Amino acid sequence: MSEAHDESYAKAVPVVRVFLESVLGLLGVDVEVDIDIEEDGLHCDLNTSEDDGGLLIGRHGATLDALQYLTLRVLQAEGHDRMRITLDVGGYRTRREKALRELAQGVGAKVLDSGKPYHFEPMSAMERRVVHMALLEIDGLRTESEGEGRFRHVVVFPDRSAKAGDEARA
16 A cells, blocks of 8 residues: 555544544444554444444445445545445444355355346445355356346346356457
C-alpha cells in the first residue's frame, strides 16, 4: 500500500467514525466503532448488544448494506478518494460469506447433476460476488447476474463449452 493511499485512508477514519456514531446515536444504538485500515480499504466493526446488532444487520444484511453505502457516500461528499468500506457486526459478514459459499457449492453440484440452470434469490452486489467467485472454482459451470436493482440475482448454468475441452475456453 502506498504512503499516499495509507494517508487518505487515515484521513477518512475520523469522518467514518463521526458519521457512524452520530447516525447510530440518533437510532438510540449504543455502539463502539472499531476501524481497521486494510489493504483494500476500511473495515469497521460495530460492537453493540445482540439486539442492536440484529437491528443493524437487518434482513439478509440489508440494513448493514444500506449503512455501508451511506458511509461511502458521506466520504465521497467530503471529497475523500474512492475506497472500499466494509461494515460488520459480530462477524456477520464472515458467517454470511461462508454460508453463501457452501450454498453456492451445493447449487453447483445440483446444476451439474440436473443440467438445469438455477436462479438464486436476489442479493446484494457483495453477496453476488461471493457466489460468482465460489462457482468459478467448479469446472462445467458458468454464472451470470440477471435482473435490475433489488431484483438482481445470480443464475448458474451448466457450461456446455467446458465439456468440449479446455481449448473451447481459450
